[in-house]
Amino acid sequence: MWQLFQFPLCPFSRKVRLMLGEKGVEHGLVRESPWLKRDEFIDMNPAGQTPVLVEDSKGTVLIDSNAICEYFEETIDRAPMIPGTAVNRAEVRRLVAWFDDRLYGEVVGPLIEERMKKRLISRDPPDTRVLREAMKVANNHLDYIDYLLDHRRWLAGPVLSLADLTAAAHLSVADYLGGIDWRGHKQTTDWYAVMKSRPSFRSFLGERMEVIAPPTHYDKVDFF
């Protein structure tokens, strides 16, 4: 069986978990804290990052969330997550890169740094200036998602895709860390409520990261 090396607030791990859930791939979870730089983990992935997906019986090691998602898109026909024509597929991948680079870099990464890593590792107080900026930019990202949903049923087009899974993975971590103000974003809120109610998403809602509690709406599917 596949074993996924991950930690609960890693958005890239969550993306892979959503993909595995949608594709119906059975897997176990192994908790890995990449900041500990465990030797065996670095040997497996020189980048030292989660997620890593391992199938011991076949000696297969898959690294990088997008490489993993593309692997299952290629090997499992069920529930295509990069669907449609080559142009449609390019749009899915554009948005995946947008959320992985921009939403992560501007919002989710800073929230993880300030609200999780400083709490767990360095024990420094969070930098409120950085947090304020991340939450301001989060609002711009929700505006962009509202805009996409004004023109499309799902983020990349008429059907659910890896773009939705990726956005939901990042937003779920930002939401856990109290970085999202959903007010005034009806389209995104409605879409996110649907994402939250998918079976592939459910396992996140009960998970907790030690010493960090999510806001009360975090695990409510209809969240207000």
Add this chain to the structure above:
Amino acid sequence: MWQLFQFPLCPFSRKVRLMLGEKGVEHGLVRESPWLKRDEFIDMNPAGQTPVLVEDSKGTVLIDSNAICEYFEETIDRAPMIPGTAVNRAEVRRLVAWFDDRLYGEVVGPLIEERMKKRLISRDPPDTRVLREAMKVANNHLDYIDYLLDHRRWLAGPVLSLADLTAAAHLSVADYLGGIDWRGHKQTTDWYAVMKSRPSFRSFLGERMEVIAPPTHYDKVDFF
């Protein structure tokens, strides 16, 4: 015909140019300086980044270097650049992500910031501490490429792939900016000499970015 919006020292644009060259896709180049935030360019790509590939007659706009490369891998059979089994393909994509995230983030990005952007935009002097660190880390990256080439004919396996194109694109920009010390890296140097001699690579060698001259070995295929 396809038009690629790019600038000469954008490694992600270079990756796409190598891919188009290997696939035999005719294209024109449009010079775009993303730091100018030209309105028409932002309208085309909200991320404001090169490369963007446009086919006006069909109304097709492709954004993000990997989305573009996957598009041509899917639509043009010639010269597969993500070749082999699903596991082989995952390894190609792992390395593409490694070079795009780590080699770019730790080496190429800082070199562009210090040696190009500060020169062209802010007119500040480069931060020598940042440059020294980037060049030190560059050496670790060349060690890793040496290691890969000790075990494989090309970076991701027995045949040329997008991993080679991606590494060569980033290294070519770092080399232009004087950030690479090739000494002591025979495997990487031999591999890079082969990459440099490919027709898809040739067009870079004569191109110059105004006010920034590359080192004398930059455009020599056998570079010593």
